[in-house]
Amino acid sequence: MKLKIGFIGFGKSTNRYHLPYVWQWEKLEVCKIYSRTRKPELEEQYKPYGIEFTSEINDVLHDPDIQLVSICTSHASHYEFARRSLENNKHVLVEKPFVTTLAEARDLINLANEKGLIIMPFQNRRFDSDFLALKQVLSSGDIGDIVEMESHFDYFRPDYPDNHGKKTDGAFYGLGVHTIDQIISLFGRPDKVYTDIRPVRNPNNPDDYYHVELFYPNFKAIVKTNHLVKIPYPKFTLHGTKGSFIKYGIDRQEECLKAGMTPDQKGFGMDSEESYGQVQFEDDDGKHVEEIIPTPIGNYGRVYDHLYDAVIYGKKKLVSDQEILTVMEILEMGIQGENPKIYTLT
Known part of the structure; x- marks a missing residue:
């Protein structure tokens, strides 16, 4: 069974620290990547992977096949994108820092737990x-x-x-x-x-x-x-x-x-x-x-390896809620x- 992923953000973080590892796992599939500003020349390099690129955020959030959203944007936008992803019933991985305030972290964790979803930072x-x-x-x-x-x-x-x-x-x-x-x-x-x-x-x-x-x-x-x-x-x-x-x-x-x-x-x-x-x-x-x-x-x-087991098999997530909140505090x-x-x- 594959874990289907959508990315929000298409900058250095996505291209350098995420995608090169995601490609190593056959059990992971990147379906769509949202970028506010399209980058045709860079997108061309990813044609062999069959990824759909879009400048419409809802193309990722409303895609019923996408199970996990990986957020790789400036950290000031993490909270907004993470909350919208959870509201659309997606599991969420957020680049560091998770968010900018402890209150934001608590809100996201509470919402994820209410919906039975996983959210955690990319503590690679x-x-x-x-x-x-x-x-x-x-x-x-x-x-x-x-x-x-x-x-x-x-x-x-x-x-x-x-x-x-x-x-x-x-x-x-x-x-x-x-x-x-x-x-x-x-x-x-x-x-x-x-x-x-x-x-x-x-x-x-x-x-x-x-x-x-x-x-x-x-x-x-x-x-x-x-x-x-x-x-x-x-x-x-x-x-x-x-x-x-x-x-x-x-x-x-x-x-x-x-x-x-x-x-x-x-x-x-x-x-x-x-x-x-x-x-x-x-x-x-x-x-x-x-x-x-x-x-x-x-x-x-291995962050994605752990996420796969957490999403697909219900195993304990790599970074616990208490660890997230302690670091943010x-x-x-x-x-x-x-x-x-x-x-x-x-």
Whole structure:
């Protein structure tokens, strides 16, 4: 049985981060793509797939064959398109950030539950290779109980021309949504949150720096992004009662996609051996152990694999309602008022 999909939006997100993976699954079929502005030359490339392109949104929303609508538009429009899709009895996948406010998130989740539909954000970085390596180390138990972990998503991009965007247009909503979701997916809802969110390159623009600490009963997790990092930090640093794990280098799927590679090509997304993570710990006999952790292969398409099982077979969805709301609460609280600050989640 195929899961039939309609896309709202036909920009970089759809073309780079969704369609190349959707094509890998025979059980998925893209029926229609809505774009407010038609792109004939780009559309021509997709003729072999039999997709219908339209500039009429109702062609997607009113199509009885389409079961899932994937929304890949600017995040300010996510709420409107998601609500209209649910009102037309479609399951919904929404690019990150899910929406711009906690109230919008609650409204959409409540409506989806009332109608027995699935709605969730496209948290593809749960399937980053570096994150999968981290999960592997955590699952092994080798480093003991967690004391502290730190996650970085940094760049060196000195130029930041004036754009005077909204607070929701900054790095915190754009990248923090991923790094925070990774932590929430591992450890659940924190007790308290510390945020330092600000622009460091251009005070006329939204934030391009955030330092966020998520406090749990016996440890804390730190997530950071800075656009002025010339010498990179480790991607992940993890300390426990028995040892530590460190991993340099970010998942390479995005790099490969930008270079025009497709997920079925040899070498796609593969990490270099010099970037493999390293773990050091004391075993049960007190012996010092050092191990190299080969990086697993990441696969953003697994989001759609999970969606297929949820829609067709009624399995649990990848990103729970509670996880969606927790991430949105942290995002919304983070940009409100002055920074730095510490707050307790409601």
